[in-house]
Amino acid sequence: MGKVGVIGIVGIHTGIGKTIASAVIAEALGADYWKPVQSGIQERDNVLVASLITNGKLRVHEEAYLLNTPVSPHQAADIDKVTIDYKNLKWPETNKILLVETAGGLLSPMTGTDTMADFIQHYQLPVILVAQNYLGSINHTMLTIEVLKSRGINVAGIIFNGHSNEASESLITNNTDIPILGRIPHIDHLNADGVSRCADTIKQSIISNLTNLLNN
Numbered sequence: 001m002g003k004v005g006v007i008g009i010v011g012i013h014t015g016i017g018k019t020i021a022s023a024v025i026a027e028a029l030g031a032d033y034w035k036p037v038q039s040g041i042q043e044r045d046n047v048l049v050a051s052l053i054t055n056g057k058l059r060v061h062e063e064a065y066l067l068n069t070p071v072s073p074h075q076a077a078d079i080d081k082v083t084i085d086y087k088n089l090k091w092p093e094t095n096k097i098l099l100v101e102t103a104g105g106l107l108s109p110m111t112g113t114d115t116m117a118d119f120i121q122h123y124q125l126p127v128i129l130v131a132q133n134y135l136g137s138i139n140h141t142m143l144t145i146e147v148l149k150s151r152g153i154n155v156a157g158i159i160f161n162g163h164s165n166e167a168s169e170s171l172i173t174n175n176t177d178i179p180i181l182g183r184i185p186h187i188d189h190l191n192a193d194g195v196s197r198c199a200d201t202i203k204q205s206i207i208s209n210l211t212n213l214l215n216n
Helices: 018-029 045-052 073-080 116-122 137-150 166-176 192-209
Strands: 006-011 032-034 037-039 065-067 098-105 127-131 155-161 180-184
Touching: 006 018, 006 116, 006 137, 018 032, 018 045, 018 098, 018 127, 018 155, 018 180, 018 192, 032 045, 037 073, 037 098, 045 192, 065 073, 098 116, 127 137, 137 155, 137 166, 155 166, 155 192, 180 192
Parallel strands: 006 098, 006 127, 032 098, 037 065, 127 155, 155 180
Antiparallel strands: none
16 A cells, blocks of 8 residues: 655664754655654654754644653553554645654564564555665665565665765665765754755755656
């Protein structure tokens, strides 16, 4: 059951900048943003994104599950005595492209038995993969791409977040045939102006590489 006009934002690891990338992509495309499952109420990603994009309060949607403890969703749900039923989510209503950010890395658990990959595969979402350059990131990126491809998930492109490493990035793209949609530089002082500037930089590349998705 595919979701038209929806793009998943997945990552190679925890803490590699999916939320910042989501804000930049949302600003570039004029897209809406949704994180279905949020663990931890003190630092909610939808609140951050809403503060970083134009008309954020109108374009950022409430979580389906807002869990109290900042741990893996399956553990946070157990603590709150909540059952996450990702197959029967109430999806936001919007006439814009909807970016759906997952939690953690691709195989991070969403429930005690299912991963973020299971969620993406169930809804047949095309994805943008967010990567970062660090020692071991080539392995993490290539493994993530292998999992996505093995499940028949359309990987629309890669966004590299943080400091660039052309040798690593070239190796990954040459061996996967997945385009780099853009690079988001390290932002010392994260604010709406910085996100807007980054969005302007990568907008054309994203649009040209996602033509088929954006026209559906």
